[in-house]
Amino acid sequence: MALIRRRASAPRREPRAADFEIASDDSWLSIADDASVPATGDVIVSLARFMAESEALLAREGRLGVRVPNDTLPELLAPLATSATLIALDFPTHRDGRAYSLARWLRSRFGFRGEIRATGKVVRDQLANLARVGFDSFELARGSAELALASFDDFTVHYQATSDQPLPLWKRAARA
Amino acid sequence: MYRYDEHDRRIVVERARQFRTQVARRISGELTEEEFRPLRLQNGLYIQLHAYMLRIAIPYGLLSATQIRKLADITRKYDRGYGHFTTRQNLQLNWPRLEDVPTILDELASVEMHAIQTSGNCVRNVTSDPFAGVARDEDVDPRPYCEILRQYSTFHPEFATLPRKFKIAVTGSKNDRAAIAVHDIGLRVLKNDAGEIGFEVYVGGGQGRTPMIAPRIRAFLPERDLLAYTEAILRIYNQLGRRDNLYKARIKILVHETGVPEFTRLVEEEFARIASDEGLVLTPDEIARVTRHFEPASYETTPATPTLEGLTLGKDRTLARFVEANVLPHRVAGYAIVQISLKSERLPPGDVTHVQLDAVADLADRFSFGRAVVTHRQNLVLTDVKIAALAALHADLAKHDLATPNVGRVTDIVACPGLDYCDLANARSIPVAADVASRLRTLEQEQDLGPITLNISGCINACGHHHVGNLGILGIDKLGEEFYQLTLGGDHTETAAVGKILGRAFAADEIAGAVEKTVRTYLALRTSRDETFLAVYRRVGPTPFKEAVYGAHPASSQRTAA
Amino acid sequence: MAATRPAYLVSASRLSDGAVVYLGADRRWTERFEQAARHDETAPRDEALAFAKTEEARVCNVHVVEIGVTAEGGLVLSARERFRRAGPARVLQSLGYGDFDRATGSGPAGSE
Ligand code: SF4
Numbered sequence: 146m147a148l149i150r151r152r153a154s155a156p157r158r159e160p161r162a163a164d165f166e167i168a169s170d171d172s173w174l175s176i177a178d179d180a181s182v183p184a185t186g187d188v189i190v191s192l193a194r195f196m197a198e199s200e201a202l203l204a205r206e207g208r209l210g211v212r213v214p215n216d217t218l219p220e221l222l223a224p225l226a227t228s229a230t231l232i233a234l235d236f237p238t239h240r241d242g243r244a245y246s247l248a249r250w251l252r253s254r255f256g257f258r259g260e261i262r263a264t265g266k267v268v269r270d271q272l273a274n275l276a277r278v279g280f281d282s283f284e285l286a287r288g289s290a291e292l293a294l295a296s297f298d299d300f301t302v303h304y305q306a307t308s309d310q311p312l313p314l315w316k317r318a319a320r321a
Numbered sequence: 322m323y324r325y326d327e328h329d330r331r332i333v334v335e336r337a338r339q340f341r342t343q344v345a346r347r348i349s350g351e352l353t354e355e356e357f358r359p360l361r362l363q364n365g366l367y368i369q370l371h372a373y374m375l376r377i378a379i380p381y382g383l384l385s386a387t388q389i390r391k392l393a394d395i396t397r398k399y400d401r402g403y404g405h406f407t408t409r410q411n412l413q414l415n416w417p418r419l420e421d422v423p424t425i426l427d428e429l430a431s432v433e434m435h436a437i438q439t440s441g442n443c444v445r446n447v448t449s450d451p452f453a454g455v456a457r458d459e460d461v462d463p464r465p466y467c468e469i470l471r472q473y474s475t476f477h478p479e480f481a482t483l484p485r486k487f488k489i490a491v492t493g494s495k496n497d498r499a500a501i502a503v504h505d506i507g508l509r510v511l512k513n514d515a516g517e518i519g520f521e522v523y524v525g526g527g528q529g530r531t532p533m534i535a536p537r538i539r540a541f542l543p544e545r546d547l548l549a550y551t552e553a554i555l556r557i558y559n560q561l562g563r564r565d566n567l568y569k570a571r572i573k574i575l576v577h578e579t580g581v582p583e584f585t586r587l588v589e590e591e592f593a594r595i596a597s598d599e600g601l602v603l604t605p606d607e608i609a610r611v612t613r614h615f616e617p618a619s620y621e622t623t624p625a626t627p628t629l630e631g632l633t634l635g636k637d638r639t640l641a642r643f644v645e646a647n648v649l650p651h652r653v654a655g656y657a658i659v660q661i662s663l664k665s666e667r668l669p670p671g672d673v674t675h676v677q678l679d680a681v682a683d684l685a686d687r688f689s690f691g692r693a694v695v696t697h698r699q700n701l702v703l704t705d706v707k708i709a710a711l712a713a714l715h716a717d718l719a720k721h722d723l724a725t726p727n728v729g730r731v732t733d734i735v736a737c738p739g740l741d742y743c744d745l746a747n748a749r750s751i752p753v754a755a756d757v758a759s760r761l762r763t764l765e766q767e768q769d770l771g772p773i774t775l776n777i778s779g780c781i782n783a784c785g786h787h788h789v790g791n792l793g794i795l796g797i798d799k800l801g802e803e804f805y806q807l808t809l810g811g812d813h814t815e816t817a818a819v820g821k822i823l824g825r826a827f828a829a830d831e832i833a834g835a836v837e838k839t840v841r842t843y844l845a846l847r848t849s850r851d852e853t854f855l856a857v858y859r860r861v862g863p864t865p866f867k868e869a870v871y872g873a874h875p876a877s878s879q880r881t882a883a
Numbered sequence: 884m885a886a887t888r889p890a891y892l893v894s895a896s897r898l899s900d901g902a903v904v905y906l907g908a909d910r911r912w913t914e915r916f917e918q919a920a921r922h923d924e925t926a927p928r929d930e931a932l933a934f935a936k937t938e939e940a941r942v943c944n945v946h947v948v949e950i951g952v953t954a955e956g957g958l959v960l961s962a963r964e965r966f967r968r969a970g971p972a973r974v975l976q977s978l979g980y981g982d983f984d985r986a987t988g989s990g991p992a993g994s995e
Contacts, residue, residue, distance in 0.1 A: 347898075350939070354939050354943040354944075357943075358943075368901050368943065370903075370963070371902060371967070371970060371971045371974065372902060373900065401975070401983075402983065403980065403983070416971070419898060419899055419901070420899065668978075668979055669978050669979070672978075740962060740963060740966055741966070741974045741977070746963070747962075747963075749962075801961035801962055801963075803962050
């Protein structure tokens, strides 16, 4: 499994391959619900655990990430937006698109500015769409990470306004 | 019609290029079929019973002569020389080879066409009134809004993997020729008392296994809010639509299970949040820009003779019958709307050969400003024909078997591809259409049967829209044999209704007879020629039809299968 | 309908053109129904299916077809399997494209 992420220096704009990289130094550790949380370091815990132990989790040293199931009610995202540094949205299959709308909500409705990570069955051909709705990093389930990176350049024009582009094409470009 | 600019063009070119690499990756083994399948489906490429099938998008059914010629050429070069128009105003190729498909997409891109989102769980081709722009009863031309929605929904990143497919239809007339009541979103564009343009919004209609007539959730949505409201509906559906059961995944089930008031509340709440987003508010400038593409043709003032009435009374009886059945009055004096029936004796419903396509392109150029429209009843329309030219046009149509005078009549049968082509089918549709038509053709010519819609689907997916045919035929499987259910009373117009099953299903050699009995019963029951089949059915109910078709003791019928 | 017992074939669509193919006893794909390997038991059927699924370079849409076998050894096929077996020629013939000439568009379907 490879992790692809937006470069720290990249502007938030419509995705281009140059804005992303294959990460070799991911600091985040995903903690299972029955495992104990280490005292330091960046950890990702489940939403249930976050809700049960939020005080302790926020008091510890190291950054906090939260895994959010894709059927989570959007209202539950509000407290995360202000306290988590990373939110991992899961794809049980690549055909289940609920997390796309959660990402949109996180960005536009709750103003989340941290990292949104796609986990689970994530495949190359959905990366650009994921980036456009607000994802920054992607755990690629299979296939070549280099080719996956290149796929950000498959399309150079997009009609819609999305998380990375506040204006639709017709407000950005002179059109006949 | 809408002409691409460099941006639109770049999108379809890049799409074709992307698919070329995806096909190459599949052939090289880099992609598994499981991974490739959604990618090919997003490009309209299915596996059918005997071959691949490529579904080409025809946005709101509108085609230029150049595009029609290209389609003819594609069927000649990469298929078997014919294609099939569907009830969703698209064109299907029945026999493409996988390695040719990227090239076909290149060819389509060269004439501003594509196969984007003609399959998969995304927003599909937006459909509309085939008479848009020329109908006398039109309040507002729906096509600019269709095009705005086409662009909005093309590769919308958030809505590429919805719970299920999503179909939008837009009409601009009170007389609904776009069947908006049976779409996921149905829109009727109209003007309010203050003269402002807006939409009635219907959500959650559909056919298939659970046919439903869409409830109206908004009486007047200002036009600037079209995209925000659509996005709110799509987002609520994406989040809450069922994904546990394929048959319950359409938005109609969500609307039904949530209840219309609660569903509406959710949509309105989301809409309120995003309604003023700069990314979504439609500006008068943008609406005007797109509308300019659909500006009316430069009509000539033509002499008042002949009139349509005059032609129907004229000496040329063949022409008179054609005008009566297939030609409609136009918004502009001296012009007419000409419907081309694709329901001749020779070909399956909705099929056209490359020769016919070329002929239609030429006739569109000569007689109708170089445009033609595909209808959801699988016919074509030349929208702007001078009445003075009707006789000449008719003569040329007849040379290509395109002058069958039966539009809206009982032999103008809508039929899905069925078990001759379709991998999901239970039974064949096309031979049933042929049987029924051959039984009723003479009757129709002798007696004026008036408007009757007859629709056939080869399985419950209802691509032939059998639920909303006045007569509907549904193919079912009984122990490996083809059987057919007959439904009566369906209606796809502004008085939409889902037809009711009449009784036990019929074997393949019985169904045409049952249809004939039904039609003869109507003939016996109607009080005048003006009382349509649907009116009679609504007046008398199913009983007289049941008795006629099954006899007095339907249960004792011998051919009843287990 | 006569009483039958089930038997199984492994079928698929050819990757290049989507044509119906069957897995033969020699583990090669054939367009001919008669040459399809027929399995009476589920174990060899599943083994054949597992092999077929490794054949993605040649085929897609791999699946098992169940047919009925009568006491006399006759085969009972569903409508769908009868049509798949009969192939494109039957479709074209029965729908009016039998002697349709694609190059000229002549023949019954497209004649002038
Ligand atoms: S209704 Fe059924 S048989 Fe007909 S085209 Fe649709 S899926 Fe195929």
